[in-house]
Amino acid sequence: ILNVEQSPQSLHVQEGDSTNFTCSFPSSNFYALHWYRWETAKSPEALFVMTLNGDEKKKGRISATLNTKEGYSYLYIKGSQPEDSATYLCASSGSARQLTFGSGTQLTVLP
Amino acid sequence: NAGVTQTPKFQVLKTGQSMTLQCAQDMNHNSMYWYRQDPGMGLRLIYYSASEGTTDKGEVPNGYNVSRLNKREFSLRLESAAPSQTSVYFCASSDWDREADTQYFGPGTRLTVL
Numbered sequence: 001i002l003n004v005e006q007s008p009q010s011l012h013v014q015e016g017d018s019t020n021f022t023c024s025f026p027s028s029n030f031y032a033l034h035w036y037r038w039e040t041a042k043s044p045e046a047l048f049v050m051t052l053n054g055d056e057k058k059k060g061r062i063s064a065t066l067n068t069k070e071g072y073s074y075l076y077i078k079g080s081q082p083e084d085s086a087t088y089l090c091a092s093s094g095s096a097r098q099l100t101f102g103s104g105t106q107l108t109v110l111p
Numbered sequence: 112n113a114g115v116t117q118t119p120k121f122q123v124l125k126t127g128q129s130m131t132l133q134c135a136q137d138m139n140h141n142s143m144y145w146y147r148q149d150p151g152m153g154l155r156l157i158y159y160s161a162s163e164g165t166t167d168k169g170e171v172p173n174g175y176n177v178s179r180l181n182k183r184e185f186s187l188r189l190e191s192a193a194p195s196q197t198s199v200y201f202c203a204s205s206d207w208d209r210e211a212d213t214q215y216f217g218p219g220t221r222l223t224v225l
Contacts, residue, residue: 032211043201043216044154051211089153093212098169103153 004092006102013080014110020076021105023090027071034099035064035075036089044089047075080109113137115217117202123223124192132187132220134202142205143185144169144214145177147198154201160185161207192224 005024013019025033032051036044048057053068061078077084087106091099115136124130136143145157156169160179174196176188185204189196199221203214 034211034213043218044214046210046213046215049211049213098156098159099212099214101154103151 004090004100004102006088006090006105008105009103010106010108012108012110015080015082017080017109018076018078019080019107020074021088021107023073023075023092023102025071025073025090025092025100025102026094027068029094030068030071031093031095033066033068033073034091034093035073036091038087038089038104040086047088075105077107080107082109082111085109115202115204115215117200117217117220119220120218121221123225124189125225126193128192129188129190130192130222131189132200132202132222133184134186134217135184136202136204136215136217137183138204138206138215139182140204140206140215141182142207142212143179144203144205145175145185145187146201146203147171148201148219149198157187157200189222192222194224196222197224198222 007022034049035047038044048064050066055066063076066073087104089104091101118133141162144159146154155171158177160166163182178186199219201219202217205212205214
């Protein structure tokens with residue numbers, strides 16, 4: 001994998017459903033994997049950063065896992081709420097001081 | 112703390128006009144970045160400055176120049192605007208030694224080139 005890829009591109013869920021998204025990234029020369037939350041008309045806001053294989057991070061109903069050997073990360077949202085509606089971006093970095101962003105998963109939570 | 116600020120918030124230019132987008136951060140971060148965001152394309156890096164006094168090209172640098180004026184400020188200049196530069200521009204800053212280079216973003220500048 002040369003680029004950072006996210007799936008699905010968009011997702012609609014009902015309020016109360018749990019959901020998850022995938023981020024695939026180059027596993028060679030890996031340093032960190034970031035998740036950002038991006039609400040419409042706002043700027044991206046950092047959720048998590050993970051650096052070690054097997055890392056798990058949690059913030060409220062949102063959690064993320066990291067597998068650096070196979071180059072993927074999952075973001076989970078438990079009991080989705082309408083305020084969770086946003087685009088979720090992942091980005092990976094290597095030894096160069098740059099983040100490569102995926103194109104995001106757009107989540108819509110229907111009341 | 113204001114975080115990362117950008118001016119202007121909106122701008123309309125005619126083809127061939129020039130302008131400078133301003134960015135400032137008050138978090139004492141070493142690194143600063145300029146991105147553009149286009150529908151379906153995600154965030155693409157235009158230029159970055161790893162530290163005061165250095166600048167480097169990102170993925171899409173053509174048609175842009177940058178200046179790292181001091182540790183706080185990083186400006187992006189369009190010398191001769193083209194319609195293809197219609198986009199939303201985000202400035203970000205980070206500190207490599209803290210938070211594994213987590214980037215903090217400004218509110219964005221929405222630029223339209225006619």
